[in-house]
Amino acid sequence: MKVIHSLSFLILMAGSILFTGCKQDGSSENSEPHAEMNHDQPVSNQGQAYIDDDSETPNALRLAIESPDHNTLEAAVEAAGVQNSLVNVGPLTVFAPTDAAFEKLPEGTVENLLKPENKRDLSYILKHHVAPSNYPVETLVKNVEKGRTLYMASGENVEVTMDGDDIYVGGKKIIGTVKVSNGWVHVIDEVILPENL
Numbered sequence: 001m002k003v004i005h006s007l008s009f010l011i012l013m014a015g016s017i018l019f020t021g022c023k024q025d026g027s028s029e030n031s032e033p034h035a036e037m038n039h040d041q042p043v044s045n046q047g048q049a050y051i052d053d054d055s056e057t058p059n060a061l062r063l064a065i066e067s068p069d070h071n072t073l074e075a076a077v078e079a080a081g082v083q084n085s086l087v088n089v090g091p092l093t094v095f096a097p098t099d100a101a102f103e104k105l106p107e108g109t110v111e112n113l114l115k116p117e118n119k120r121d122l123s124y125i126l127k128h129h130v131a132p133s134n135y136p137v138e139t140l141v142k143n144v145e146k147g148r149t150l151y152m153a154s155g156e157n158v159e160v161t162m163d164g165d166d167i168y169v170g171g172k173k174i175i176g177t178v179k180v181s182n183g184w185v186h187v188i189d190e191v192i193l194p195e196n197l
Helices: 002-018 060-066 071-080 083-087 099-103 109-113 116-127 137-145
Strands: 092-097 149-151 157-163 166-169 172-180 183-188
Touching: 060 071, 060 092, 060 172, 060 183, 071 092, 071 099, 071 109, 071 116, 092 172, 109 116, 137 157, 137 166, 137 172
Parallel strands: 092 183
Antiparallel strands: 149 157, 157 166, 166 172, 172 183
């Protein structure tokens, strides 16, 4: 499904656009600059998202487009019009649900969110999958050890936990991690739904 791939990346882009800093409970050891994103990105195929990029390391958007497991996320990003945000210099951390993750939502949920009249809700959900900072696996583990939550671009915080060697963000399991040119993409097995939606 194309909707799952796009939704995760849309969230990343939207989150980066609205938030320029990353707040956490407690002090952060991450001193890298935070991403700044423009919230008013056009939906049309204009802007830096559509510039050919031949670099070896893809940005978050290119990774989503090229992934056969994130078609739904890609579709969601396009529906929300946040493509240009995903190519922002970052750093960004995107928690990207797979197509299978989107299929776990109640029947009709994805189709409903992709409707133009639900663009605001879709954008909010996508932002809830983006942390406007750099969170490799090692940093996520440190957050667990220190009891810190992650501040997401949606304005909400999500809990980071571990069960054995498995890491969970917002209760959703990270099943893969990819370094991208503007941060990190952690593939997750379910969609993280915001509490305030």
